[in-house]
Every structure is written in structure tokens, then in C-alpha cells.
Amino acid sequence: MPELNSVVITxxxxxxxxxxxxxxxxxxxxxxxxxxxxxxxxxxxxxxEVCYVGVVAWNRLADSCNNRLKKGSAVLIDGELQSHLLxxxxxxxxxxxxxxAQRIQFLNKRAAHNDMCTVEVHNHSHDDxxxxxxxxxxxxxxxxxxxxxxxxxxSSHSQGS
Numbered sequence: 617m618p619e620l621n622s623v624v625i626t627x628x629x630x631x632x633x634x635x636x637x638x639x640x641x642x643x644x645x646x647x648x649x650x651x652x653x654x655x656x657x658x659x660x661x662x663x664x665e666v667c668y669v670g671v672v673a674w675n676r677l678a679d680s681c682n683n684r685l686k687k688g689s690a691v692l693i694d695g696e697l698q699s700h701l702l703x704x705x706x707x708x709x710x711x712x713x714x715x716x717a718q719r720i721q722f723l724n725k726r727a728a729h730n731d732m733c734t735v736e737v738h739n740h741s742h743d744d745x746x747x748x749x750x751x752x753x754x755x756x757x758x759x760x761x762x763x764x765x766x767x768x769x770x771s772s773h774s775q776g777s
Contacts, residue, residue, distance in 0.1 A: 621696040623715050625669060626723070627651035629689045635682040643678040646714075647671055649691060670714035671695070677717060690723035 627649030635645045653665045671693055673681050685691070695717040702710050 622694075623697055624692070624694050625649070625651050625715070626690070626692045627667075627669065629685055629687050629691070630668065632687050633681055633685050635678065643675055643682070645673050645678040645681045645685075647681070647685065649693070670712070671717055672698075672714055673717040673720060677720060680722075681720060684722050692721040692723060693717050694719040694721075 630648045630650050633645045633647035635643070637643055648668055648670050651667045651669060653667065655663055655665070657663045693715055695715045697713055698716045699711055699713045702712050704710070
């Protein structure tokens with residue numbers, strides 16, 4: 617079975633992003649977002665649930681985040697889940713799961729212009745120029761392999777019906 621690790625989420629930053637550089641000078645930024653989900657409970661009353669998610673971005677994407685984001689900024693994150701083990705000073709270990717951002721769309725308007733800005737980073741090269749997402753469909757978030765897999769699954773389901 618092909619592997620799929622893809623996350624698309626919107627939310628607002630819970631704090632200002634933390635920007636730093638690795639020992640070899642690679643820019644990295646960490647921040648958390650709060651993503652709200654509204655639903656009706658068993659009594660048909662509206663309820664709201666908040667999910668807090670950590671995000672990490674590297675290279676040019678980190679630079680863009682450092683220049684554009686602050687507490688409360690609205691973003692759309694497209695990336696993948698990654699985990700790492702964190703050992704505390706008292707000897708306990710925790711598994712940290714966060715989103716490694718591949719694309720971030722800044723949803724707040726800038727004072728200088730009124731359009732939304734998206735920065736995209738491709739895994740195969742860190743020298744690619746940022747680009748704007750123009751397509752409004754979900755397919756823009758799929759790799760060619762993922763799109764092919766969904767196409768194959770759809771055709772097998774329609775033949776079986």
C-alpha cells in the first residue's frame with residue numbers, strides 16, 4: 617500500500633512565532649495554531665472544540681513566516697506530520713507530533729496589498745521561488761502519485777457499484 621502523510625488545516629497562531637537558525641545557518645520557525653471545529657451535540661446545541669497543533673517551517677518558508685506572522689494571524693497549512701522523541705531533564709520521554717509545513721497561505725491581508733499570499737516549498741529543492749496557489753480545488757494539495765491513487769480507487773468503486 618502506498619504511504620500517505622498529508623495534513624491540511626487552518627487556524628490562528630496562539631503566540632508569536634519563534635524564529636532561529638541552525639548551527640549551519642538554516643532558518644527555522646516554530647509556532648502553534650488553534651483550529652476550531654463546530655458541531656451539534658446530542659441535544660442539537662452548537663458546541664466548539666479547539667485543536668492546538670505545533671508547526672515547523674524551514675528555509676525560505678521560515679523567512680516568510682518570520683516576516684509575516686504574529687499572534688492571531690490566520691493561516692492555512694499544507695504539510696505532513698512528523699514526530700520526534702523529546703527527553704526532559706528529569707529523564708522522562710515524550711513523543712512530539714507536529715506539522716512540517718510545505719506550503720503556508722497567509723490569510724490576513726497585508727497593509728501594502730489586498731491579496732492573499734502563499735509561500736510554497738518543494739521537497740526536492742530549497743532554491744525554488746515562492747509561488748501563489750491559484751487553483752481553488754482540493755486536488756492542488758495532492759501529489760501526482762496521490763491523485764493517481766484516488767483516481768484508481770474511484771474507478772474501482774464505480775465499477776463495483
